[in-house]
Amino acid sequence: MPPSVTAEKDEELRRGDFPAYNASRRRQPPPKLKKPVPHYRHLVRWNKNHVPESIEERQMNQDLNILRHALDLFLNSRMAESEEILARGPVLVNGKDDGEKQGHAAQGSTSSTSSAASQKAKEALARLREQKEGSSDLQQLPNDFKESLTLDKTKEDAASTTSSGRSQKEGPSAPSSASSASSSKGSSSNKKDDKGPSSMYYDLGKAIIQGLRALVTFDPEQIELGMKAFERAIKTADKQRKGTMIGLGSVKAVGSFVVGTIGAGSFRGMNRVQKHAELIYAEATILRSLLSVLYHLDVWMVIEECINLRHAFTIIQGLKSFMDSVESELRAGKSIDHHQIDEHLVSGVTLSYSLYNIIISFMPDIIVKMLQFIGFPSDRDWGMAMLAACGDWDPMASPETPQEHAERLASSANDGVRRQFCDMVPVIFQVIVGSFIPLNHVDLNYAQMINDYNLELYPDSPFFLFLKGRHLQVTSKLDEAITTYNSAEVHEPSWLQLNHIFVFESMMIAMMKGDHDSACEKSRQLLKESRWSKCAFRYLVAITGYERGDSSEKKKIGTLMGKVEDGMQKVAGMNLFFETFCARKSKRYLKEGRLLLPNYDFMLLWNTFDMMPPKVLLMALDNISAEVRRLQELLPRKLLERENEPLAAKDQTIEASTGGVLSGLWSSKNPLQKDSKVADYENFYDDYCLAFFLQGLVAYHIAFFPEDAFNSKMCELALESFQxxxxxxxLINDDTYTYYFSHYYKAKIWIHQGRLDEAQARFKYLLGLTNTNLMGLPALVGGKGKNSLELFVLMRVHSGLIEIETTRAAAGDSDSAQSIRSGSIRSAKN
Structure with a gap:
């Protein structure tokens, strides 16, 4: 090591104090929120025994009951049964007497249509009775729990009476027979959605399933079918909206767009069905817009859909304001029965409004401010807390007692058809988004608690099993994650594409562990069966074959590399950053016939280094360091002599002025270029910097591995490598991302040292605040060598700035670890 590097490294380490042990990634205190979180789930109990006053409301209750059952089947890997229920169409309620008969028939035919949570609640109560010998246990439970159990018992009795004369051929989803009896067009017409009886919830359910199929297959035909399904749901819901809401005048419409809401008063005059129609109209509009962006691949379409999203948001905001006013009435001691708020409306408003807050918060500051100016919200922590309140989750709570667990299962809020999606979002946020973008307040124990609860309800669910596998993966339990992914395979013929998610994650684990044979096998399976990204899959098959070192595959690798760029696709008129990365690397291979550590290079995109356990990290360090030593032997002697010269602070930045005059490192560019030639190796310095960056990256993760003792030697190696x-x-020609990422990780080391001001300055430099490109980073070589991972770096830097702000706030506020909720099951007892 040159003397100058040793001196610089020692100075870096002396300028701050590292913690003796690294922080845990499993448990972090929740954030302190800027405003209180509403608890809409408490509004549900007040209208639980409401008697439907109209045919429309009885129809919607019946549709929701059956849809809840269909959702339980779908989540528990019984997709075909779920789709069959929806395909049969709704059971029409034509009149009071006929409607009551059909309602009882629906209860009998769907004795299992009570949610999976209700079934588990009864089992939990039975266990409690066995443990405590009975009679006193029921008295200890809250009234709404006992009422729920009584209601379930009544439904079961009615079901057994009604179903006693039915044929055994009719399964638990027999509404088709009632539908054929009540429909004037007969059972054959129910097979076609456009001719059979319509129901806004049935149409929404079918549209969501079709939309999920479109995302899984990424087939343009399936995406188009999904858009049409959502358009049908929009039209059906529109027919049941209140007339005054549809015909907004131009002045009111413009005012609604600017201010950001329709107004809480507009919803006070609506009945329960009309409120649900507004919610479904907004939800279907949002989901159709997202599919439209994927289908049209056009920037102008994005602008058009933003307007539609804005209109949908005015409805969601209005519903949220209405529920806020109802909650205020409840706190004031007033009766709120007449507002007719149910668990389905609560879960729907909570999910939609929270997602707006969460998604917008990930955008760059300048865009967030523009969206806030026109009324969009952006508060990630508050949105996550709102979802937690819907499920009555507390990140800082101690483990539940059996009684508390039974109460949770029996809560009427569990029956909301959007309830499980409200639980999925925090888990996805913690174990998927948090593994790509460093986030604050990540609590993997909290994510596990929510996911385990849902796995108890849906033990065969591919969705919750996948999230369990991801949780194991991000906590570095790679072998257990593989076992979970293997157990989560979907066997439904029309949903086999879901397996590609598990195959991809298993392939990434194989790449982490250096199992090139398994990685090659799984990448070939993805290329053959999946439509997600032919560009990325061709590149993956090529590099996994390249890493195997089989000379007989060299010709095939070259053929695949030649087709990588042809597989690129655009979303919203823009190239996907990982496909751009793969295309640039494939061109390099075709030009030079080699790539440096392509598996570790690609894993940078998926941030898998955070998931590697120490044993795997050490293996990776050995592989990378071997390449570093090989490349050092090729470095020209004159450049080795220059390494004795210290690298000044100004020489760690690269800037280009508008006049094209280069400063910083560029002051020594010509002498460097003169002495830097390596024979037959045009991109030698791209590979040289890549090897040192990867070495520093792995050393960084070893030094700061969660809950392990701080490793000073690895930290020294990381600083030396970045330097x-x-x-x-x-001298880099193409791979400029190694320069940007080296700055990013050096700033992260400074954060660990407590040097927050210096880290913040480095992050702001990377954001390129003086750059005329709003979304860009400073370009290397005056525009040459565009950073293909620019957006990826940008998101990480924004997250780093938030981390610095949070660290400062936590240091000055000892109350930052407060619970994010109040009014929960446990706090109500205290």
Whole structure:
């Protein structure tokens, strides 16, 4: 190691104090929120025994009951049965007497249509009775729990009476027979959605399933079918909306767009069905817009759909304001029965409004401010807390007692048809989004608690099993994750594409562990069966074959590399960053016939280094360091001599002025270029900087592995490696991302040292605040060598700035670890 590097490294380590042990990634205190979180789930109990006053409301109750059952089947890997129920169409309620008969028939035919949570609640109560010998246990439970159990018992009795004379051929989803009896067009017409009886909830359910199929297959035909299904749901819901809401005048419409809401008063005059129609209209509009962006691949379509999203948001905001006013009435001691708020409306408004807050918060600051100006919200922590309140989750709570667990299962809020989606979002946020973008307040124990609860309800669910596998993966339990992914396979013929998710994650684990045979096998399966990204899959098959070192596959690798760029696709008029990365690397291979550590290079995109356990990280370090030593032997002697010269702070930045005059490192560019030639190796310094960056990256993760003792030697190696990248960055031709990421991880080391001001300055430099490109980072070589991972770096840097703000706030506020909720099951007892 040159003396100058040793001196620089020692100075870096002396300028701050590292913690003796690294922080845990499993348990972090929740954020302190800027405003209170509403608890809409408490509004549900007030209208639980409401008697439907109209045919429309009885029809909607019946549809929701059957849809809840269909959702339980779908979530528990029984997709075909779920789709069959929806395909039969709704059971029409034509009149009071006939409607009551059909309602009892629906209860009998769907004795299992009570949610999976209700079934589990009864089992939990039975266990409690066995443990405590009976009679006193029921008295200890809250009234709404006992009423729920009584109601379930009544439904079961009615079901057994009604179903006693039915044929055994009719399964638990027999509404088709009632539908054929009540429909004037007969059973044959129910097979076609456009001719059979319509129901806004049935249409929404079928549209969501078709939309999920479109995302799984990424087939343009399936995406188009999904858009049409959502359009049908929009039209059906529109017919049941209140007339005054549809015909907004131009002035009111413009005002609604600017201010951001229709107004809580508009919903006070609506009946329960009309409120649900507004919610479904907004939800279907949002989901259709997202599919439209994927289908049209056009920037102008994005602008058009943003307007539609804005209109949908005015409805969601209005519903949220209405529920806020109802909650205020409840706190004031007033009766709220007449507002007719049910668990389905609560879960729907909670999910939609929270997602707006969460998704917008990930955008760059300038865009967030523009969206806030026209009324969009952006508060990620508050949105996550709102979802937690819907499920009555507390990240800081102690483990539940059996009685508390039974109460949770029996809560009427569990029956909302959007309830499980409200639970999925926090888990996805913690174990998927948090593994790509470093986030604050990540609590993997909290995510596990929510997911385990849902796995108890749906033990065969591919969705919750996948999230369990991801949880194991991000906590570095790679072998257990593989076992979980293997157990989560979907066997439904029309949903086999869901297996591609498990195959991809298993392939990434194989790449982490250096199992090239398994990685190659799974990448070939994805290329053959999946439509997600032919560009990425061709590249993956090529590099996994390349890593195997089989000379007989060299010709095939070259053929695949030649087809990588042809598989690129656009979303919203833009290339996907990982496909751009794969295309650039494939061109390099075709030009030079080699790539440096392509598996570790690709894993950078999926941030898998965070998931590697120490044993795998050490293996990766050995592989990378071997390449570093090989490349060092090729480095020209004159450049080795220059390494004795210290690298000044100004020489760790690259800037280009508008006049094209280069400064910083560029002051020594010409002498460097003169002495830097390596025979027959045009992109030598791209590979040289890549090797040192990967070495520093792995050393960084070993040094700061969660809950392990801080490893000072690995931290020294990381700093030394990043410094080498800075030194040779002027000679990079293409792989400029190694320069940006080296700055990012060096700033992360400074955060660990407590040098927040210096880290913040480095992050702001990377954001390129003086750059005329709003979304860009400073370009290397005056525009040459575009950073294909620019957006990826941008998101990480924004997250780093938030981390610094949070660290400062936590240091000055000892109350930051408060619970994010109040009014929960446990706090109500205290």
């Amino acid at each position: 080498t990248v800075f030194r040779y960055a002027p």
